[in-house]
Amino acid sequence: MNAVANPFLLALSLSLVLVPLCRLLAVRAGRVAHPREDRWHRRSVALFGGVAIGASMFVGAAAFGLIGQLPVLLACALLMFLTGLVDDLLRLKASTKLIVQIALASVLLFFDYRLNWFQSVTLDSLLTLVWVVGMTNAFNLLDNMDGLCAGIALIVGAALLVDLLPGSTGAAFAHVRYLALLVGATGGFLVYNINPASIFMGDSGSLLLGFSFAAVTLSSTHHGAGRSDVLSIVAAPLFVLMIPIFDTTLVTVSRLVSGRSAAQGGRDHSSHRLVAIGLSERRAVAVLWLLAAIGGAIGIAVNYVNQSWAALAALIFLVAMALFAAYLAGIRVYDQNDVRVRERRLTPIVVEFMYKRRVAEVVLDFSLVAIAYYGAYKLRFEDPEDFMKNFANFSRSLPVVLAAQMVAFFIVGVYRGMWRHFGMMDTVVVAKGVFLGVVTAQLVILYVYRFFSYSRTVFAIYGVLLLLAVTLSRASFRLVGEYIQRQRNAGRRVVVYGAGDGANLVMRELQNGDEVVRLLGFVDDDPRKVGIRVHGFPVLGDFGTLVELVRHGGVDRIVIGDAHFDAQRLSDLRGLCAQHGVALTRLLLGLEELVVVTSDSAHNRPRLRKVEL
Numbered sequence: 001m002n003a004v005a006n007p008f009l010l011a012l013s014l015s016l017v018l019v020p021l022c023r024l025l026a027v028r029a030g031r032v033a034h035p036r037e038d039r040w041h042r043r044s045v046a047l048f049g050g051v052a053i054g055a056s057m058f059v060g061a062a063a064f065g066l067i068g069q070l071p072v073l074l075a076c077a078l079l080m081f082l083t084g085l086v087d088d089l090l091r092l093k094a095s096t097k098l099i100v101q102i103a104l105a106s107v108l109l110f111f112d113y114r115l116n117w118f119q120s121v122t123l124d125s126l127l128t129l130v131w132v133v134g135m136t137n138a139f140n141l142l143d144n145m146d147g148l149c150a151g152i153a154l155i156v157g158a159a160l161l162v163d164l165l166p167g168s169t170g171a172a173f174a175h176v177r178y179l180a181l182l183v184g185a186t187g188g189f190l191v192y193n194i195n196p197a198s199i200f201m202g203d204s205g206s207l208l209l210g211f212s213f214a215a216v217t218l219s220s221t222h223h224g225a226g227r228s229d230v231l232s233i234v235a236a237p238l239f240v241l242m243i244p245i246f247d248t249t250l251v252t253v254s255r256l257v258s259g260r261s262a263a264q265g266g267r268d269h270s271s272h273r274l275v276a277i278g279l280s281e282r283r284a285v286a287v288l289w290l291l292a293a294i295g296g297a298i299g300i301a302v303n304y305v306n307q308s309w310a311a312l313a314a315l316i317f318l319v320a321m322a323l324f325a326a327y328l329a330g331i332r333v334y335d336q337n338d339v340r341v342r343e344r345r346l347t348p349i350v351v352e353f354m355y356k357r358r359v360a361e362v363v364l365d366f367s368l369v370a371i372a373y374y375g376a377y378k379l380r381f382e383d384p385e386d387f388m389k390n391f392a393n394f395s396r397s398l399p400v401v402l403a404a405q406m407v408a409f410f411i412v413g414v415y416r417g418m419w420r421h422f423g424m425m426d427t428v429v430v431a432k433g434v435f436l437g438v439v440t441a442q443l444v445i446l447y448v449y450r451f452f453s454y455s456r457t458v459f460a461i462y463g464v465l466l467l468l469a470v471t472l473s474r475a476s477f478r479l480v481g482e483y484i485q486r487q488r489n490a491g492r493r494v495v496v497y498g499a500g501d502g503a504n505l506v507m508r509e510l511q512n513g514d515e516v517v518r519l520l521g522f523v524d525d526d527p528r529k530v531g532i533r534v535h536g537f538p539v540l541g542d543f544g545t546l547v548e549l550v551r552h553g554g555v556d557r558i559v560i561g562d563a564h565f566d567a568q569r570l571s572d573l574r575g576l577c578a579q580h581g582v583a584l585t586r587l588l589l590g591l592e593e594l595v596v597v598t599s600d601s602a603h604n605r606p607r608l609r610k611v612e613l
Contacts, residue, residue, distance in 0.1 A: 004161065004177065006064075007181045008180040008181070008187075010060050010064075010181075010184065011060045011182070011183075011188070012185070012187050012188045014056035014060065015053060015184065015189055016191065018052035018055055019189050019192050019199060022048040022199070023046040023049070023199040026046035031088070031089070032044045033047055045199065046200070047200050049200055049202065050081070050084060050085070050201040050204030050206065051085065052185070053205045053209075054185075056184070057181045057185045057208075058081075060184070064177055064181075066174055066177060066178060066181075070175065072111045073215055076104045076215070077208060077212055080100070080104055080136070080207050080208055084208060088204055101207075101211075105128070105132035108128075108218065109125055109128055113215060114218060115218060128218065131217075132214040132215065134214075134248070135211075135241060135244065136207055138244035138247070139153065139206045139207070139244055140207055140210060141244075141247060141248055142243070142247055143205075143206040144269045144272065145195075145275075145281060145284070145285055146193060146195035147193050147195055147197065148271055148288060149201065150186050150189055150190040150193050150201065151190060151288075151292075152243055152244065152288065152289065152292050153182075153183075154183060154186050154190060155293050156240055156241060156296065157183035158296070161179050163240065164179070175216050178212070178216065182209070189201060195281050195282050195285070210244070235299065235302045235310075236299045236300075237299070239296070239317070240299035240300075246291075246321060247269055249325075250328060251269055253329075254268055254329060266333075267333060270288065271284050272333060273333055274287060274328070277331055278491060278518075298310065301313065308384075308387070312371065312374060312375055315367070315371050316371060319364065319371070322364070323477075324480075327477055364473060366402065366406065368466065368469045368470055369402055369406070372462050372466040372469055373394070373401050373462050373466075374394070375461075375462075376459070376462035377394050377458055380455055380461060390455070396449075397441070397445050397454065400441055404440040405433075405441065406437075407437075408436035409437065411433075412432045413429055414429055414433045414470075419474055419478075422475050430474070434466050434467045437466075441459070442456075491517045491518040492557050493520055493554070493557070494519050495520050495522070495540070495546060495555045495557075496558075497524075497546065497560045498522070498524060498561035498562030499523075500524070500561070502562060503535065504535070505561065507519075507535050510559070519537055520537075520540070520555065521539060521540045522540065523545055524542065525542050525543060527542065546558065550582050556582060557582065557583040558577060558582060558584050559586070560585065570586075
């Protein structure tokens with residue numbers, strides 16, 4: 001462990017000292033990042049944090065003799081670092097940086113750094129180039145909010161260290177030390193980059209990080225422990241680096257679909273979208289850190305935990321990330337006056353499928369059926385030997401289950417609902433579809449194919465798992481929306497008067513409205529309701545409590561959800577709110593019939609009559 005801890009501590013110590021020096025030099029030299037329309041920060045911040053990261057790592061590499069052990073990797077990493085530094089100073093064209101990235105990726109390929117995902121050398125070589133260039137740019141794009149890129153890099157580096165360290169010798173161990181230096185240097189920089197950041201890493205840091213992680217994942221398969229199974233070779237690096245891949249894909253697809261250049265800067269990254277729906281910058285970054293940690297844990301589990309369970313967890317995580325992408329893709333982050341917005345070209349293709357064509361919904365359910373059926377077999381036959389004995393039954397019956405379940409969902413009307421308004425009755429429809437699909441599949445398997453060796457318990461477990469999976473997938477948009485609503489620190493502070501039946505309607509109006517609000521809770525005159533929670537929010541007190549909140553500036557807006565609110569009290573509250581500058585809104589319950597078509601008996605023709613209910 002000392003062989004890894006010592007490089008980490010050296011790089012960490014150097015970085016903690018060099019970052020403030022680089023910040024001081026950047027400010028004196030006028031090398032600061034000024035606020036721009038397509039950038040997130042709104043104040044000038046020093047650059048050259050990447051210089052401290054690079055200097056700490058390269059000095060540490062020389063101190064621990066890695067120059068002689070990893071000459072190709074260090075030389076390419078140095079050239080990538082210098083390219084980023086020149087870009088920080090002179091602003092290189094995107095095409096120039098791309099050419100350098102392709103050239104350096106080709107050098108790695110020439111020295112046999114490969115993904116080794118395919119037997120075809122040509123295909124594997126092309127994919128290796130795409131991997132290196134793509135991952136380098138992914139970290140560059142990820143550097144869009146305080147602490148985000150450095151924090152993700154720290155998590156990715158730690159996950160790769162845990163993955164590569166056991167059994168590493170020779171060249172593989174040299175790569176582990178390289179990673180330890182990179183993680184230490186990044187950790188020292190992150191201390192000064194946490195929101196509010198006092199220094200940015202710039203392209204010199206982000207390009208170095210992305211290129212290094214891409215190269216190390218190549219070396220892990222080539223110089224590592226000789227892994228031959230496809231799941232370890234492919235899934236481990238993909239899941240460890242999931243968030244950079246996720247963010248780059250989301251941004252690229254969104255920009256292309258909206259008619260923008262993929263290379264154009266903008267505030268449309270996953271972190272920006274999280275802030276746009278009400279999270280603070282720190283919480284938005286923390287959410288992405290958490291997802292990166294989950295991806296890293298799954299990437300490690302692929303190699304060191306039972307692979308059948310790891311594969312199941314990986315599939316579930318992929319489905320969850322796809323739903324998360326669909327949710328983020330529906331958030332407007334572009335200028336509403338942009339001509340592309342007026343032409344309705346903004347909605348990403350994922351959301352188009354999800355809400356208009358149902359294609360993505362069908363594909364999702366297809367995946368959930370397969371995952372639930374596989375999970376049922378794993379839970380029923382926990383012993384690996386028993387599972388392998390029954391795997392043939394699973395393989396033969398899976399097509400029947402898939403066909404029966406998808407047809408059942410179509411028949412009962414699962415694909416006629418709206419996700420954003422998913423409720424209890426929709427759950428009943430899903431339950432009917434699951435029941436019909438399970439019964440149909442059992443009848444076909446047991447009485448048509450005569451496969452009497454099948455376990456009936458598997459179908460019971462499968463039905464429960466599928467019901468949970470489909471229900472959660474449909475309710476995910478509402479769950480995420482309501483969770484974020486509760487986490488908001490920004491927005492107008494709102495109190496709802498009335499915790500009765502009208503509270504549900506008020507909640508929906510507040511959550512679906514365009515205005516960003518922060519609900520503090522409810523106020524109700526019924527003393528039995530004080531202290532309880534309604535829709536997850538507390539009942540703060542009675543009318544007296546509300547008066548105190550208004551007088552002490554504790555609320556910005558009051559919404560009256562009680563249809564039978566006392567007229568005199570309403571008048572008093574209106575005057576109090578006007579005196580203290582608090583907005584007052586009332587939710588009107590009831591229906592008004594505007595036009596009724598009746599028959600004029602005298603002339604035997606339709607006529608119009610207005611009726612109020």
